[in-house]
Amino acid sequence: MIRVGIVGATGYGGAELIRLLAGHPQVRIANLYSSSSQGEPLDQVFPHVYDLGLPALSAIDAEHLSKENDVVFFATPAGVSAKLSPQVVELGGKVIDLSGDFRLESPAVYQEWYKKEAAPETWIKRAVYGLTEWNKEQVAGASLIANPGCYPTAALLALLPLAKSGWVAADSWIVDAKSGVSGAGRGVSLGVHYSEINESIHAYKVGSHQHTPEIEQEITRQSGAETTIQFTPHLVPMTRGILATAYGKLTNEVSQAQIQELYASAYADQLFVRIRPAGSHPRTKEVYGSNYCDIAVHVDERTGRVILLSVIDNVVKGAAGQAIHNMNVMFELPETMGLPLVPLFP
Numbered sequence: 001m002i003r004v005g006i007v008g009a010t011g012y013g014g015a016e017l018i019r020l021l022a023g024h025p026q027v028r029i030a031n032l033y034s035s036s037s038q039g040e041p042l043d044q045v046f047p048h049v050y051d052l053g054l055p056a057l058s059a060i061d062a063e064h065l066s067k068e069n070d071v072v073f074f075a076t077p078a079g080v081s082a083k084l085s086p087q088v089v090e091l092g093g094k095v096i097d098l099s100g101d102f103r104l105e106s107p108a109v110y111q112e113w114y115k116k117e118a119a120p121e122t123w124i125k126r127a128v129y130g131l132t133e134w135n136k137e138q139v140a141g142a143s144l145i146a147n148p149g150c151y152p153t154a155a156l157l158a159l160l161p162l163a164k165s166g167w168v169a170a171d172s173w174i175v176d177a178k179s180g181v182s183g184a185g186r187g188v189s190l191g192v193h194y195s196e197i198n199e200s201i202h203a204y205k206v207g208s209h210q211h212t213p214e215i216e217q218e219i220t221r222q223s224g225a226e227t228t229i230q231f232t233p234h235l236v237p238m239t240r241g242i243l244a245t246a247y248g249k250l251t252n253e254v255s256q257a258q259i260q261e262l263y264a265s266a267y268a269d270q271l272f273v274r275i276r277p278a279g280s281h282p283r284t285k286e287v288y289g290s291n292y293c294d295i296a297v298h299v300d301e302r303t304g305r306v307i308l309l310s311v312i313d314n315v316v317k318g319a320a321g322q323a324i325h326n327m328n329v330m331f332e333l334p335e336t337m338g339l340p341l342v343p344l345f346p
């Protein structure tokens, strides 16, 4: 059995890791860590895990993390893993980091967008960007995984096949995305206050969201073409789910059928990406609680644009599920192990 440790077990990412890993046949949840509630049972924080036999919350200590676990998940705010993960890996541990601390290749770019001190560059270089479908070989040999952000997961899985094809102008991409409120984590603030966000929708961080350089970096890396995107996130009054709608200008005449075929073949061997039939309008509810990313492609011949629709559950495919998929690849387990194959519906 793989001994798993979770730092940030009292947050939404941690709770989802626990929900999924508790049903994983090759995993034992060995340790749960907290910076604020040490010694307490987790059900004091989350009554929904009452009587499930989980370990009590432990203090965070690099030596304990590396020796008492075969793999450690960090589901912590930016800045925590940057300091701790290098120590854990140096001591022989493996880390899967759900935060943005090791995703951006340039420490200067991280500091500009996250307004925090970056992890040491040598460690950023050692980290593998865990967009599983596109980096599987590197994930298999990694000891430090930078699990992608929620918006980048939805956007990149949709954009990459076309970005690599050269059929879309690299500077024409616009990504307009909507997220459920759980994407903001469990922390309480006016920004997630029920009476202020319910029955309302708004854009935020226009032109300044930290996932912009992450999406640009990975498209540029995979396609070889320097890419800039216009990215605007929106908050919608639902709990889980992201819908990313992307628009790109086609550089030559390409038919709906050609693009449909491009996507079908790009993801033919990928169990968690479902290319929906032409004319589909995927809904977040159709991937709820699952590790799927459902994608539909539409060509608008009148405007010469392609429109990509991509839906994920932000807490599963955008965080904990993708992290477990990466763990399965790292430990040479069947990719779907422990991950639900039928979404929760309705």
Ligand SMILES: NC(=O)C1=CN([C@@H]2O[C@H](COP(=O)(O)OP(=O)(O)OC[C@H]3O[C@@H](n4cnc5c(N)ncnc54)[C@H](OP(=O)(O)O)[C@@H]3O)[C@@H](O)[C@H]2O)C=CC1
Binding pocket: 007, 008, 009, 010, 011, 012, 013, 014, 033, 034, 035, 036, 037, 060, 074, 075, 076, 077, 078, 080, 098, 099, 100, 148, 149, 150, 182, 183, 184, 185, 186, 187, 314, 315, 318, 319
């Ligand atoms: N929610 C989502 O949909 C997604 C989240 N992410 C990323 O995953 C990470 C976790 O997000 P999420 O679970 O939503 O956030 P939450 O705010 O729900 O949870 C974060 C947890 O981190 C712990 N924490 C806070 N400060 C520290 C600290 N200084 N040292 C150690 N632990 C600390 C807290 O637990 P305690 O006080 O017990 O230590 C808290 O429970 C973030 O980096 C987020 O950006 C990525 C993709 C999607």
Ligand SMILES: CC(=O)N[C@@H](CCC(=O)OP(=O)(O)O)C(=O)O
Binding pocket: 078, 098, 099, 100, 148, 149, 150, 179, 180, 181, 182, 183, 184, 185, 210, 211, 233, 235
């Ligand atoms: C709805 C909502 O607020 N979502 C969060 C998701 C960011 C996140 O998960 O942060 P990192 O991936 O950079 O760690 C946001 O937009 O800031």
